[in-house]
Amino acid sequence: MITIDSIKKYVTTTLLEGHTDPLEEDQDLLISGVLDSINVMKLAGYLEQECGITIPPEDIVLENFSTLEQMHRYVVERTGMKPGV
Amino acid sequence: MDFSRSSEVELKYKQTRDFASAELNGDVIERDSNSVFPIELWKRCAEHGVLSWFMPEAYGGGGHSALTTSYLLEALGHGCCDNGLTFALGAQLWSVQKSILQFGTTDQIERYLPGFMKGTIKGAFAITENGSGSDAFALTTTAQRDGDSYVLNGEKCMITLAPVADVAIIFAVTNPDAGQWGLSSFLVDTRTKGLRQSDNIPKMGLRTVPFGNITLNNCRVPVTCLLGSEGSASSIFNYSQSWERSLVLAPQLGAMQRLIDQSITFSKQRMRSGQSIGKFQSISHRIANMRIRLETSRLLLYKTAWLLDTGKQSVTEAAIAKTHISEAFVATCSDAIAIHGGSGYLTETEVERQSRDALGATIYGGTVDIQRNIISGMLGV
Numbered sequence: 001m002i003t004i005d006s007i008k009k010y011v012t013t014t015l016l017e018g019h020t021d022p023l024e025e026d027q028d029l030l031i032s033g034v035l036d037s038i039n040v041m042k043l044a045g046y047l048e049q050e051c052g053i054t055i056p057p058e059d060i061v062l063e064n065f066s067t068l069e070q071m072h073r074y075v076v077e078r079t080g081m082k083p084g085v
Numbered sequence: 086m087d088f089s090r091s092s093e094v095e096l097k098y099k100q101t102r103d104f105a106s107a108e109l110n111g112d113v114i115e116r117d118s119n120s121v122f123p124i125e126l127w128k129r130c131a132e133h134g135v136l137s138w139f140m141p142e143a144y145g146g147g148g149h150s151a152l153t154t155s156y157l158l159e160a161l162g163h164g165c166c167d168n169g170l171t172f173a174l175g176a177q178l179w180s181v182q183k184s185i186l187q188f189g190t191t192d193q194i195e196r197y198l199p200g201f202m203k204g205t206i207k208g209a210f211a212i213t214e215n216g217s218g219s220d221a222f223a224l225t226t227t228a229q230r231d232g233d234s235y236v237l238n239g240e241k242c243m244i245t246l247a248p249v250a251d252v253a254i255i256f257a258v259t260n261p262d263a264g265q266w267g268l269s270s271f272l273v274d275t276r277t278k279g280l281r282q283s284d285n286i287p288k289m290g291l292r293t294v295p296f297g298n299i300t301l302n303n304c305r306v307p308v309t310c311l312l313g314s315e316g317s318a319s320s321i322f323n324y325s326q327s328w329e330r331s332l333v334l335a336p337q338l339g340a341m342q343r344l345i346d347q348s349i350t351f352s353k354q355r356m357r358s359g360q361s362i363g364k365f366q367s368i369s370h371r372i373a374n375m376r377i378r379l380e381t382s383r384l385l386l387y388k389t390a391w392l393l394d395t396g397k398q399s400v401t402e403a404a405i406a407k408t409h410i411s412e413a414f415v416a417t418c419s420d421a422i423a424i425h426g427g428s429g430y431l432t433e434t435e436v437e438r439q440s441r442d443a444l445g446a447t448i449y450g451g452t453v454d455i456q457r458n459i460i461s462g463m464l465g466v
Contacts, residue, residue, distance in 0.1 A: 017465065030266050036462075037319065038459060041323065048398070054396055057320045058314070058320060060323075061316055062266045066266075
């Protein structure tokens, strides 16, 4: 089961290698430019692989990917999983 | 991964190559010289099925996979010497039709797809502006919501098919505070008041496909013109580009095969010092290199098409395919000119035109430098 922490770990260690500021769960990562287009594509690929889901391109929008919280909520809804911690 | 083909598809390849060779090349030198868009040939290609092969059967299309469609587009490029025509067909298919199919409402799909497939309407993908290009999302065109409408203002530049398009996907800023996530796209009928299409802008190659600007001056469109949701334009762009980058160069595989065939024929007929020039390694090695490039290009494109068919992410593979095939096409054209010597520089040999057309492939759909940015970015560099 994917958790907010596991998404955060992927973002901080793989996508933002060397990023030292802690990421808040409700922090905007897209409009602020913390994640660029390529990182968003990599993140979508990671979530697809980890959760065994397909993320349609029309779902890659602010409402689903702006914060760690929203990403987790989206994946939970997409997979029908119970929310992890 | 399986690239094998049925006998039915092989037959369709031959029929398409023969159709293209017999019907699409008549006055190609004059068309290129005068920058004439062959509208009747566009319609003939549509009647042959070029714009339908990939479309779902539910909408009257052929229901073919990306892999099979690519192979048939390769056949089109093998027979058709007009790279502008084959490029334009691919641009509409992968950027416009595929975007509408993926993001459009049922009403939008049913309104536009039949006309695209029949060749009675043409579509343009209008994102580029003077200040954007490689910085694709740095747009200044705005779409302001006003009741049940959006009002569009701005100018799109260097848009394929813009002077002749009946409908355009227009990318515009709807939320200026949200960067690329504040962009939206609209399906706009080009007869809409406030929209103006420029004349064709002359260019180095691909002269038979019109290229131009679209100006929007208080162009009011209903909210039903929104393609996808508000703020989804960057996803639409990334999605459509992954398809276009992967597959728009399929006809160029056929063009490379055609150049190899032409170079082999020439190298066997042309005599120097009592033997055909093909006996000289400076010639035969060039032809071998052309064949190596074609083989690697085919494998990259087929693999990317297969990934798209299976729904797997293909961001890196699409960028690799786009870079390799476009550069292979340029190198193959240079080799063909070198093999033909002085005659290769002449318009009537038709090799020089291929070379002018080929350079465009390193630019459109994202330059090869941008593709290398994507490849290195995906590697975490």
